[in-house]
Amino acid sequence: MTDSADRPNQPMQTAGATPAGAAPVMELEAYRPPRNQWWDVWDQFKSHKGAMVGLGFFVFALLFVYVGPLIWTIDPTYIDIRARNSGPSMAHPMGADQLGRDTLARMMTGGRTSIAVGLTAMLLSLVLGTLIGVLAGYFKKLDGPLMRTTDLFLALPLLPLLLVIIMLFRDQLRAAFGPEGGIFVLIVVVIGITSWMQTARVVRGDVLALKEREFVLAARSIGTPSSRMILRHILPNVMSPIMVSATLGIANAIITESALSFLGLGFPSDFPTWGRLLFDATDWLQQNPERVIWPGLAISLTVLSVNYIGDGLRDALDPRIRGR
Amino acid sequence: MFDFDSARKLVEVDDLKMYFPIHTGLLRRHTGNVKAVDGVSFDIFEGETLGLVGESGCGKSTCGRTVLRLYEPTSGQIRLDGRGLAWGNPVARRVRNRSDRVGNWAAGLVFTIGAGLLVGALVRGSVTGGWAIAGLVALVIALTLAALYGAAYVSRRMLMSSEGVSDKDFAPSEGALRRLRPTMQMVFQDPQASLNPRMTLAGIIGEPLSEHSGMSAKEREARIYELMDAVGLNRDFANRYPHEFSGGQRQRIGIARALALNPKFIVCDEPIAALDVSIQAQVVNLLEDLQERLGLTYLFISHDLSMVRHIADRVAVMYLGKVVELAPRDVLYDEPLHPYTRALLSAVPEPDPAAHETAQREVLQGDVPSPANPPKGCNFCTRCPQVMDICRRIDPEYLEVQPRRFVACHLHYEHQETAEATAA
Numbered sequence: 001m002t003d004s005a006d007r008p009n010q011p012m013q014t015a016g017a018t019p020a021g022a023a024p025v026m027e028l029e030a031y032r033p034p035r036n037q038w039w040d041v042w043d044q045f046k047s048h049k050g051a052m053v054g055l056g057f058f059v060f061a062l063l064f065v066y067v068g069p070l071i072w073t074i075d076p077t078y079i080d081i082r083a084r085n086s087g088p089s090m091a092h093p094m095g096a097d098q099l100g101r102d103t104l105a106r107m108m109t110g111g112r113t114s115i116a117v118g119l120t121a122m123l124l125s126l127v128l129g130t131l132i133g134v135l136a137g138y139f140k141k142l143d144g145p146l147m148r149t150t151d152l153f154l155a156l157p158l159l160p161l162l163l164v165i166i167m168l169f170r171d172q173l174r175a176a177f178g179p180e181g182g183i184f185v186l187i188v189v190v191i192g193i194t195s196w197m198q199t200a201r202v203v204r205g206d207v208l209a210l211k212e213r214e215f216v217l218a219a220r221s222i223g224t225p226s227s228r229m230i231l232r233h234i235l236p237n238v239m240s241p242i243m244v245s246a247t248l249g250i251a252n253a254i255i256t257e258s259a260l261s262f263l264g265l266g267f268p269s270d271f272p273t274w275g276r277l278l279f280d281a282t283d284w285l286q287q288n289p290e291r292v293i294w295p296g297l298a299i300s301l302t303v304l305s306v307n308y309i310g311d312g313l314r315d316a317l318d319p320r321i322r323g324r
Numbered sequence: 325m326f327d328f329d330s331a332r333k334l335v336e337v338d339d340l341k342m343y344f345p346i347h348t349g350l351l352r353r354h355t356g357n358v359k360a361v362d363g364v365s366f367d368i369f370e371g372e373t374l375g376l377v378g379e380s381g382c383g384k385s386t387c388g389r390t391v392l393r394l395y396e397p398t399s400g401q402i403r404l405d406g407r408g409l410a411w412g413n414p415v416a417r418r419v420r421n422r423s424d425r426v427g428n429w430a431a432g433l434v435f436t437i438g439a440g441l442l443v444g445a446l447v448r449g450s451v452t453g454g455w456a457i458a459g460l461v462a463l464v465i466a467l468t469l470a471a472l473y474g475a476a477y478v479s480r481r482m483l484m485s486s487e488g489v490s491d492k493d494f495a496p497s498e499g500a501l502r503r504l505r506p507t508m509q510m511v512f513q514d515p516q517a518s519l520n521p522r523m524t525l526a527g528i529i530g531e532p533l534s535e536h537s538g539m540s541a542k543e544r545e546a547r548i549y550e551l552m553d554a555v556g557l558n559r560d561f562a563n564r565y566p567h568e569f570s571g572g573q574r575q576r577i578g579i580a581r582a583l584a585l586n587p588k589f590i591v592c593d594e595p596i597a598a599l600d601v602s603i604q605a606q607v608v609n610l611l612e613d614l615q616e617r618l619g620l621t622y623l624f625i626s627h628d629l630s631m632v633r634h635i636a637d638r639v640a641v642m643y644l645g646k647v648v649e650l651a652p653r654d655v656l657y658d659e660p661l662h663p664y665t666r667a668l669l670s671a672v673p674e675p676d677p678a679a680h681e682t683a684q685r686e687v688l689q690g691d692v693p694s695p696a697n698p699p700k701g702c703n704f705c706t707r708c709p710q711v712m713d714i715c716r717r718i719d720p721e722y723l724e725v726q727p728r729r730f731v732a733c734h735l736h737y738e739h740q741e742t743a744e745a746t747a748a
Binding site: 220221225236239 | 389394503505506508510514517518519520521522523524531532536565567
């Protein structure tokens, strides 16, 4: 053995008590104790420039939509009739719309909804997709039924389905959660349950491949039960595709929400979201082109920053890339 | 030399069969079996190393994995330390299947009746209100489950007394098998593939501890360091990931993981095949050293005959799913009885170049037959240099021809006539 000479040759019959209990205390201090893995992840994440810029912008966007209204206190629904269709000015830094409502204030309130919808819908579809993918890949008996269900959802025509769901449930949800809350829940659920299928398929494929790897067999020989096998061995190894779906999912959710609002199925027309602002502004593209630019820029930059965060996170979570 | 007379049998394997089904065609019909392990019997004494050799694809690894119950064996018995790991007797398996079927039927019946009554009541409108409906649905589900397990249990008890099967003949349940896992562990062939790339060394070695020992984090850490010392890994490596180690170090991580729970029996599945020669010696010496200190019992699977000669006390030779010869190491290497063992031993390279030139090699002709379709008679009859007429007709029995020497070959079978008579 190459490096056993410099080490005390401890007997190791008993599991709990260290036989040479007194001696190695000093040595233990000299070695690095097992460190929380998340510190390594953070170290690697910090070294990814794009991810840090993305994280910076995302934090800025969050501050803009949540803290911004405390500083810029104009009510987004207040109509300043004299300022309608005006360009940027001191009173309205981003201009005002055709009714004279302040665009900056509307961007802040709208962003709050858009980001919240994007994040929650993404989380919902991610949890659903990962759950179904892992169960279908890991348990052979569930594979057939779950994947056929996935195919069923993929085959459903999306827009008519959304129409039906919204027609059926809008009023009950409005009654239960209030007008805006009800629509929020409805839109998040609708986007979530119509966008988990790709994640489920990708995850299932990866789980099927992972299940045949020898380290899973090794865990079986240890006696690891299925639940911890999935949590400890399967899930961390399918993190990369899940991360990719997550970042794409946020963008998809924000855009779907805009499309729904545009069709009149989403939030009420006076309730601003980034997508709503964008679609409203398209009518005024000739007169006030900057009104399209603001929400468009906000959506693209948020999506881009989330993509970069996901990219950095994926690299940081893979120990083989970490430290390179 | 290992003292066989005073030793106790730790592992007993009796007529173990592991068939993998072949499904073909559009309907995935079951059209045959790959007979990876086809009737293997051997005992392993406490503290010894049994070498298991054979060419690739002969079922060595499958045999080792089946002994540890990583696969569900098709038939045969495995006992570790007197406790059964597989179905002790085929009748018990039949009893279990029949009682499970009874349970399924009972559950189906109860569910149909219950659901029918419930639907009827709902249609007639005699049940209204969300809570009442929910309660009745829950009641139907509970009754169905009770019928499923209750009927299976009662019918099993009845069948057990009528068929004369005892509890011991049943294979251990998942939970019972899990509790037996600490006594038997495995070292895998490919150290890279057998370690989770997303776990640190401390996490990998600590996994069996957190699964079975119920130690606190502090005790676990101490034990992890102790194990790392035992296999010669620097304590500073605890935070590293498998890809940061060399092949030899990775294999030591695998060995440390196998040792974590103080097992009695370790299956080493070609632990040195993926390592280069200088590291092979290190790992084998480490295994021997640990055996001496901890009194371990090994099933050492390898295709490296010289390494097996070094480490094993007894050697079993496998060919196409069957053990053809099992004997103490020295007699097997000095005087092999089975033609296949002779051919295998003559293929070992000669270190002396002069002797290498003049070596009398028995080179086997042809390929190994498919384990899905083994030849009639002796499995080796298609390639055996000493094949006789009887070999193509009758599968030789696996018998103790000399004390502690088991061979399955007609050449060493004294009662050929009686064998033919019984076969006919």
